[in-house]
Amino acid sequence: MTTEKNIWDDEAISSVEPTTTPTKKKTTKAITVERQSTEFDLEGLMTDFPTAKELERFVFDQTGVVLNLKGRANKLKYQTAMDVLNGSEVDPAFLGTDNPYVDKVDMVPIEDLKPVPKRDDSLPNPEEIQNLFYSPLVPHPVEEYRSRGKKCHCMFRKYKTGAISYEILGPLEQVAHGEKIDKYGRTRPEIYKWVDPRTGEQTVQREDGTLTPIGRRLRSMMQAMRVNKSSQWDVWIDREFGTLNQDAISNPWDLSKGT
Numbered sequence: 001m002t003t004e005k006n007i008w009d010d011e012a013i014s015s016v017e018p019t020t021t022p023t024k025k026k027t028t029k030a031i032t033v034e035r036q037s038t039e040f041d042l043e044g045l046m047t048d049f050p051t052a053k054e055l056e057r058f059v060f061d062q063t064g065v066v067l068n069l070k071g072r073a074n075k076l077k078y079q080t081a082m083d084v085l086n087g088s089e090v091d092p093a094f095l096g097t098d099n100p101y102v103d104k105v106d107m108v109p110i111e112d113l114k115p116v117p118k119r120d121d122s123l124p125n126p127e128e129i130q131n132l133f134y135s136p137l138v139p140h141p142v143e144e145y146r147s148r149g150k151k152c153h154c155m156f157r158k159y160k161t162g163a164i165s166y167e168i169l170g171p172l173e174q175v176a177h178g179e180k181i182d183k184y185g186r187t188r189p190e191i192y193k194w195v196d197p198r199t200g201e202q203t204v205q206r207e208d209g210t211l212t213p214i215g216r217r218l219r220s221m222m223q224a225m226r227v228n229k230s231s232q233w234d235v236w237i238d239r240e241f242g243t244l245n246q247d248a249i250s251n252p253w254d255l256s257k258g259t
Contacts, residue, residue, distance in 0.1 A: 005103070006139070006143065006146060007138075007139060007214070007217040007218060007220075007221050008010040008139075008214075014174055019095070025157070030183040031067065033201050040082050040085040041076050041082065042079065042082060042088055042204040044084060045058075045078050045081055046074070046078055047053060049081075051073075052070045052072070053070075053100060055059065055067075055069060055077065055078070055081050056068075056069055056081075056096070057100045059081050059083075059084050059085060059118070060099070060101075061148075062085055063084055063085065064160045065084050065090070065095070066095060066096040066097060066098065066099070066100065067081065067084065067090075067095065067096055067100075068078065068094055068095065069081065069094065069095035069096055069115050072094070074239050081215060092238075093099060094228060095196075098114060107191055108188055108189050108190075108191065110174065110190070110191070110192045111191060111192060111194055113172070113194050113196065114194070114196060115196065116198050116200050117199055117202075118199035118202045119200050119201045119202075120165065120200075120201060120202050121158070122160050122203060122206070123126050123163060123165055123201060123203060124159045124160075124163055124207070128159045128160045128161060129159055129160075130158045130159055130160045130164070131155050131157075131158050131236075131239060132155060132156070132157055132158075133153070133155070133157075133158075133232070133236040133237050134153070134156075135153075135155075135222075135232070136151055136153050136154075136155050137151055137225070138151060138153075138154040138168075138218075139152070140152045140223070141168065141197050142197060143176035143182075143196060145195070151168070152168050152169075152171070152197050153167055153168065153169045153170050153171060154166055154168050154169070155167045155202070155238075156204070156237045158238065158239070159183055159207075161207045162205070162207050162208075162209060163205060163207045164203075164204040164205035164215070164237060164238060165201045165202060165203055165204055165207060166199070166201075166202060166204050166214075166215075166218055167198075167199055167200060167201040167202065168197045168198055168199040169198065170197065170198060171193040171197075172174040172194060172195070172196055172198075174192045174193070174194060174195075175193055175194075175195055176189035176191075176192055177189060177190060177191050177192070177193050178190030178191060203215065204219070205219075205238070219233055219238075222237060
């Protein structure tokens, strides 16, 4: 397979858990579950479900309600569970969101996604954009992906001042890294990391018409992509056109009416 030319080569360029006694007035309404039974009591729950996890799972099985009981005082913990089972109102502070059967220890962690790089400060105000051109055919900046023929999604913007920018929008992809044996003897990844080619909006051509180093390479690439007898760069990116002004058609001499 032919390896894509690397236009991105720099060398070539040169939570806090809520407390049991909230101090603020709650705006969330208490949850009332459909009445299940009045036969549940504290002694029975404490005998059959000695841990918070077992108690949470039992309540979930019986009612579908997710509770957050870890770290609570025993009496409060079992009283809350009994209230849910018996159809009484429940303080939202004791409600959870995660399925109690899912053990986070067994889950493969996912690397935090980094924020999009900052937009180039030298670019004009976005309100000054003249035209946009989106291309899904730009070679991927990551060598491994580029060698496999992968492309990235690139947006070109031209401004009324003559400045031109590019921005890689994606795609984002999660990739498994490392191997680990879990408690069940199964092999799993140590972590999922992001392949994130996003660049934020960066300058290709300055307002004076000069090109940045990456701009020269991007222009060469886009000029090689033909549109009839011209190129994508000339036809879709560095295009010149004026806004149709109906008044100018009838009187082109009145400069007070704008261009």
